[in-house]
Amino acid sequence: MELSICMMVKDEEKNLDRCLKSLMPIMEEINSELIIVDTGSTDGTVEIAKKYTDNLYFHKWNNDFSAMRNITIDYAKGKWILIIDADEEIEDASEINFFLKSEYKNEYKSAMVSVKNITNVDSGRYGMLSSLRLFLNDGYFKYQGRVHNMPLYKTPTLSLGTVFIHYGYIETDNELMEKKFLRTSKLLIEELKKDPENIYYNYQLAASYAMHKDYDKALEQMKETYKLINDKKLDKKNYVQIYYEMSTYYYFAGDSTKYEIIQSICKEGIELEEEYIDLYFLLGKISIFINNYIQAEDNYNKYLELLGDYENLSIYKNVTLKLYTLDKVEEAYYDLAFIHYRTQNYEVCLEYLQKLNSNAYIQKAFELIVNTYIYLEKYAELKEYYNKYILDLDIDLSRTFYEHLEIAISNLNEEKAIAIMSVFSKDRNTYSFLSKVRVDFKNNKQDLGQIVNEFIEVLDFNNQPDYFGDLIYYKLKLKEEFSDLLSNISENTITRYLSYICKKYDDFCDVVQIYLNSTVHSKDNFSVIRFNKLLRKYILILNSENKEVFNINFEEYVNEGVNYINIIYNSYVIENEMIYDVKNEEDAFFIFISKANEIKNYDEKGYIRHLRKALAIYPCMKLGIEILLEELKNKTSNVNNEFEKYKKQIKNAIKDFIERNELDNAEALISEYESIVNNDIELILFKSQISIKRLKI
Structure with missing residues (x-):
């Protein structure tokens, strides 16, 4: 028997089948056995295991990880032993197979693989460490340590390129993380009561607190670990893994002087291990926070240099060192782009932005991308970037890009804004059409009104971003009645567009007033009543202290509002003043005004009382109510x-x-x-x- 694959399992029905399937390429090529020791499963774990092996054994869990692992080893008959957990899978077993079938396996006593610890499936975040997993079954190999067991093995050791993917610490799986924290922390605390100065257990307890996001406790425990190392005058190089973790605990614990402390910790760690990739990354990040961009760039460049040669570094074979930043190259690119953006080195900023490939970081960088191309006046290149990286992605991502583009355009002079719009007007999508209309409006195109009409008719106006309100502004500016075009658009949506127009255009009130005064409006058309009511409301609210504006518009606003509620509400609601059953305070205001008008000529006190109710529920019309009371x-x-x-x-x-x-x-x-x-x-x-x-x- 060449190989024994040894596992201990408990309640792993969620993971086991995936793990065992990944072992099949080994078992098909290598004379091997699969040994599974179940420690008390109550789910479907045993049934899954029986599909893959007859070597299934049952031993009661005894709260000692090493003892249980050693039980699995005792059953092994193979020349070599492979250790794997149920929440892992082998990404590609070809190197293991090659090693076991080759003659040079006789030169080694053990071999390590890389373990990719997935911490967030959605974002793809992970940590990486080297782990001893393949051992010569010579009677010497075993595990020691009750928790976070460590192998006792012989060298020489070979580094295989094989990757084990580990799903045991998915931070978004709250139930899993809580279960592991309670189990592991309890065992560690028990062991530390017996041996308070055990550095390994102190370190692991700090890591457990951090996994549970108890960063204050994690930091205090790691400080204790660091103190023990110093007090015992141990070689810190053997414990260099504590430096990155202690730094991150300081960061999340919220110490007010944390940046200075973190820098000091990182630099001390680098003096001990000059290849410690994580510390360069963290120094780069911290340097940005304190606006030291030169130092940030230097550390990120060192991080990228080491990362590019990672498999040839000595730390690649360091089984005690877990690396957390091997998957953060795009974050480094983003931060380097940010550094050069802030220092106005836009050409270099663009080089780093163009290295981003993931949707998450492209979206995060939209502001930098848009502004950098615009600062460099590379409008056509910005459009090319959009076509290459964003156009074929989901519509929400495209919309987010356009929102950033809109913000940038709003801060430009008209000439540059029109130049960008012209570039983006060449395609056949809604934003391109909007851009074309904007350019046509600037150029006073004669049939613009009809073009806008046709666009509004086919566009799902209820689901467009605020900046499509420009189309409404253009129609108002052209003094063309178009309320019917908005009949299928909700009042809230129209309000959203009007709010956008109001903020963007200084002449909003004048344009609306001219539109209302110069356009023939049907008094019986609901769409007209609704739209004009909204327009007048904006004029009145924006001129809340202007009596002249109120004198011109308030009476019409009230008439339109009363007509509006009489159309959309049952008479019972209005007669009984059921204001808490209407959709907003404005409609309640019109109900009180309607009731006041009914009794105006014969019940002066009742009239005044209803006006006061109207004012109380809709105080933005204070001046209008004052005018009525004055009358x-x-x-x-x-x-x-x-x-x-x-x-x-x-x-x-x-x-x-x-x-x-x-x-x-x-x-x-x-x-x-x-x-x-x-x-x-x-x-x-x-x-x-x-x-x-x-x-x-």
């Missing part, structure tokens, strides 16, 4: 003045009747007057005069 006050004052004139005329007539001894006429007029006014002192005098005259007669 009421003026009307009341005029009525009072007229009434006083009327009273005076009646009294003069009564007086004339008395003087002419037309007493019956005087009494009739007094009776009529008393029906209007009670307790008037002059009436008492008039009655006395009439009584005296009748006595004389």
Whole structure:
């Protein structure tokens, strides 16, 4: 028997089948056996294992990883032993097969592989370390250490190019991470009670806290590990792996002086291991945070240099050193692009931007990409970049690119903006068409209104970005009625576009006012009522202190709003003032205004009460309500003045009747007057005069 593949498993139905399938290329070429020791599975693990091997054994878990691994080794009959876990798979077994079939295997006692620890499946993030996995079955090889077991093996050791992909620490799998943390930390704490100065266990407990994102505890535990190494005067080079991890714990723990401390830790680690790739990467990152761009560039360049020669470095064979930044080359490119962008070295910035290949980093770099090409006035090249890297990607990514382009264009002078729009107007997509319309508007193209109409009719306007509001602005500017074109667009969407126009164009209010004043609007068309209401609302809100603007627009706004709610709501909702069942405060405002108008001519107090309710729910129309109350006050004052004139005329007539001894006429007029006014002192005098005259007669 050439090879024994040894595994211990427990509740691994999620991973086991994938792992065992990856072993088939070895078992088909090499005379081998598969040994699986189950330590108490309660899921479908055993059933899966039985499909692949008869060498299935059962041993109760005893909280000792090394002891359980050594049980699997005891069953091995092969000349060589391969160790693999159920949450791993072999990416390509060809080198293992070649080694076991070759004569030069006799020159070695052990071999290591690379383990790619996937930490985030979606982003592809991973760490990499070398791990001893292939051992001569000579009776010497075994594992030691209750937790995070380490192999006891003989050399010489060969480095194979084989990669094991490990899925055991997926950070997005909260249940898995919690389970592993509780299990591992408990064992480590128990071991440290027996041996508090065990450096390996202190280090592993710090790593467990970090895995659980307890960075304050992780940092304190790693400081203790570092102190033990110093106190015992041990060779720090043998423990160089603590430097990157301690640095990252400082970073996530939030120490206010962390950048200076992290730099010091990284530099000390590099003095011990000049090939420590991770530390150069971290120094580059930290240097950006403190705006030391020269130092950042130097460290990133060193990182990239070492990464390019990684498999020839001595640390490649270092089984104690786990590397976390081998997958961060694009992040380094992005940061280098950022450095040169901030230092206005745009040509070099562009070189690094063009090295980005992943969608995630291309999207992250959109602002840099757009602005760098624009600063260099390479508009056609920017369009080429879009066509090459973005055009065929999902629509959301394209939209994000255009949003950054829009931001950049908004900060340019008109000449440059039009030049960019002209470049982007050549394709057959919605943004290209918008760009073409913008250029045509600038050039006063005669049939622009009809072109915009046709575009709006076929465009799904409800799902376009804000900047498509330019089309509405152009129609307003052309003073062409187009409310019906917006009939299938939600009010919220129209509001979104109007907000964009309002922010972008200084003449917004003037353009809208001219449109409303110069365009013939149907009073019965719902689309017209809705759109005009929205337009007037913006004018009023933007001129909340301008009484002249309110005098011109508020009455029409109220009329349109009342018509609007009468169309979209049942009369029961309006009559019963069910304001909490309408879609927004503005509609509730119109309900109160509608009720106020109904009682305006006969219930002054009720009218005022409803106006106050309207103001309370929609305070942005404060000036409009004040105008209505002022009108009421003026009307009341005029009525009072007229009434006083009327009273005076009646009294003069009564007086004339008395003087002419037309007493019956005087009494009739007094009776009529008393029906209007009670307790008037002059009436008492008039009655006395009439009584005296009748006595004389």
